Amino acid sequence: MVRLRDRRQGGFVCCILALLVCTFAIGALCVFMPSSKQSASQHASQAQFYYEKNKTVGANVKASSNLLTLSEASLVQALMHDPYNTDHWNLLASVTQESGRYAVAHKARRFSHLFWSGDDQDDLIEVALYSEYKRH
């Protein structure tokens, strides 16, 4: 018969062995947990939900207005890839208006209006806007 030298050591050994079993179980859980790609798709759907909600009900970003510190240049540059989508300009205008960035909101509204206003002067408007954007 084999036994440990005292009861306290036996308890310690049992605790350590239990910890190692738990470690093994956590490792197994990590291996069989859904991958990050599935998680990313879940987040994308969640983001879509927030996006639709804010689009219809109204952005709830006023409380976080101090967090909206993306530069005006980067905001405008992002939308310049598809400048004729006036919904994007209007959404940017409403979000920045609510967050107190009135200069960006004003510019977004102006761009929305200009890009909506006709097809025959597209190239001219785009060149003018791009030069204005570069100047800023």
Next chain:
Amino acid sequence: MMSFFTVEKLFSLSFYVAAGFFLIGLGYSGTSLAPTGLFLIILSFLVFSRFLWLATARLKKDERNLPDQILSSLSDDAEKNKDNIFKRSCALDFGSFLLLIFLSGAWGIYCSIYPNEITSIKTLYIEFGNFFGDAYGKEDLEFGNLREQIFQYISLLLIVLLMSWLQLSLSISKRFVRHNLVVFWPAFLVGVVILNFIVGRVLLFQWPDTLFLSGGGLGIAEPLMLLHPDLAQDSMSFFMVRFFELGFVGAYGAYLFLLIPLSVFFHIIMIRQRRKTLAYIGMMSVAVVIMMDMFWLYHPYGLSVMAMGWFVIVVCWGQSGFKTPYILR
């Protein structure tokens, strides 16, 4: 039956292999949990086998007659060494380290489940990410969910715990300590210098106050860095990343991990007056790790470099704590 030295050599080799995988994985790890989990399983098997091997010295047969009792009292060197390692693992310093690991895990889970107000950043980032993704005509959102973040954090903590114990138990051998210092110490110092050139240091350092006792939860720093590129380039050190995720308690509490080996080093230098060189190396590594943590910009490679620094600290700490270290020939 293999001798004590042979088994120790095998475990040393296993440690080096595991450390190599750990350092590479830490530097290049993505958000995938599977490799982390697999590594944790292998490491737990390794630690389990070593623990059982050491625990055999604590087992004894139930002697019924006098000759058996006399023979069992004459334990050999191998048993004494095993017993020495076992006692070192039960010492107060490693017990405190174990407790800190559990407290860190609990605090990380608490901050993730009950995050500070800073968590609104993540929602905002998702909205803007989708907004820009729509504008660019693609979706590139990649986030780990809460469960994934928590499991990754807990796995990392457990890996650090098991690796530290493995290294601490092997540091009874002076040869193992010497090899560790030859491998990890120069690599650590060179890594710190290289990171200084390729990533850089913070331009602005602010001491966080107690206003944010808890943080915004695990994984919050990444969207924050994307939302605030200027902040990321100027002041997002490892310390600030920890502050955003785990708050004031987590940011400063991590230094308690360094306080345990530091107390052993002070004890060696001030009271025991022997094996001072290792204590000085350990103290210098602690200073460099703190400096890097506060003033170096966050980068995944930096985590590997800090892990190398931690290996140096642990090996000096482990060796300093042994009353009779074994000189392995």
